[in-house]
Amino acid sequence: MIIEIDFNSDEAIYIQLRNQIIVEIAAARLHEGDTLPSVRQLAETIGINMHTVNKAYSVLKQEGFVSIDRRKGAVVAIDPNKVIAMEEMKDELRVALAKGCCRNISKADVHALVDEIFEEYQYQ
Amino acid sequence: MIIEIDFNSDEAIYIQLRNQIIVEIAAARLHEGDTLPSVRQLAETIGINMHTVNKAYSVLKQEGFVSIDRRKGAVVAIDPNKVIAMEEMKDELRVALAKGCCRNISKADVHALVDEIFEEYQYQ
DNA sequence: CTTTCTGTTATACTGTAACTATAACAGATA
DNA sequence: TATCTGTTATAGTTACAGTATAACAGAAAG
Numbered sequence: 413m414i415i416e417i418d419f420n421s422d423e424a425i426y427i428q429l430r431n432q433i434i435v436e437i438a439a440a441r442l443h444e445g446d447t448l449p450s451v452r453q454l455a456e457t458i459g460i461n462m463h464t465v466n467k468a469y470s471v472l473k474q475e476g477f478v479s480i481d482r483r484k485g486a487v488v489a490i491d492p493n494k495v496i497a498m499e500e501m502k503d504e505l506r507v508a509l510a511k512g513c514c515r516n517i518s519k520a521d522v523h524a525l526v527d528e529i530f531e532e533y534q535y536q
Numbered sequence: 537m538i539i540e541i542d543f544n545s546d547e548a549i550y551i552q553l554r555n556q557i558i559v560e561i562a563a564a565r566l567h568e569g570d571t572l573p574s575v576r577q578l579a580e581t582i583g584i585n586m587h588t589v590n591k592a593y594s595v596l597k598q599e600g601f602v603s604i605d606r607r608k609g610a611v612v613a614i615d616p617n618k619v620i621a622m623e624e625m626k627d628e629l630r631v632a633l634a635k636g637c638c639r640n641i642s643k644a645d646v647h648a649l650v651d652e653i654f655e656e657y658q659y660q
Numbered sequence: 661c662t663t664t665c666t667g668t669t670a671t672a673c674t675g676t677a678a679c680t681a682t683a684a685c686a687g688a689t690a
Numbered sequence: 691t692a693t694c695t696g697t698t699a700t701a702g703t704t705a706c707a708g709t710a711t712a713a714c715a716g717a718a719a720g
Contacts, residue, residue: 437634438633450694461680463679464680469696483688485695485696490639498636498649500635501635501646502652504628505649505650510558511621517625519650523650529633533633533634549708550707574666576665584708585710586710587710605667664718669713670712670714671711671712675709678703679705680701680703681700683699683700684700685696685699686695686697687694689692
């Protein structure tokens with residue numbers, strides 16, 4: 413698993429970490445049952461503090477993407493809840509699409525963009 | 537223009553304000569050339585500090601949604617730059633779709649969601 | 661010209677969140 | 691026993707959000 417943190421980003425490190433792990437799962441580079449590196453190990457690899465990794469893992473656990481196994485550590489385990497996910501996504505999409513809409517990005521443009529992104533994601 | 541601020545949200549007030557104004561524009565409830573309330577007036581209406589409104593307006597100016605006219609104040613003025621907007625949107629969509637994808641939300645589901653949101657937006 | 665609106669800028673303070681730094685504890689594994 | 695794991699606690703720094711005044715300059719209206 414390759415993690416790239418942008419230390420100049422205005423996005424918090426633990427959020428970048430969470431996002432990238434979610435993308436890894438969606439892209440099927442991480443699979444159900446895979447173990448994530450230990451918090452100490454990943455922290456050292458990236459060059460950040462253990463607690464920052466721990467926070468990312470905690471968020472992923474709370475959001476239902478991993479479960480914590482005392483023996484193995486953090487394990488990819490998706491808790492699917494389509495209904496809630498749809499509502500969440502709609503809220504997130506609403507602002508992003510508004511910005512595009514003001515810039516004359518058409519519905520067709522967005523559909524094409526969605527298709528492009530789905531090309532990267534093999535999770536089924 | 538109706539603004540609803542959630543003071544319990546983890547989203548900054550000036551970001552909520554910015555987002556709602558962008559949505560208002562996309563939904564054609566605010567049009568090119570419309571003036572926004574003065575920073576002092578809107579701050580009083582919402583019950584927040586002038587500088588928080590000022591920050592939202594500054595962000596909107598920097599992002600090319602309004603321009604500041606000394607005589608009229610903040611005026612809706614879209615600076616369309618489709619290419620940059622497409623790349624920005626793709627980055628924003630990538631994480632949102634990854635989350636959905638893990639929850640077995642299909643490409644068709646997302647397309648339907650996009651259509652729903654576009655129903656709200658009349659800006660052309 | 662004066663008053664009053666506008667945006668803009670500067671300064672200072674509080675509160676909170678992000679991040680780091682140690683440290684310690686308990687369970688699992690070799 | 692030694693070493694790995696997650697978990698928790700505490701403390702410190704840094705940065706940002708938000709508030710509070712204050713002042714300045716340009717524009718508009720009296």
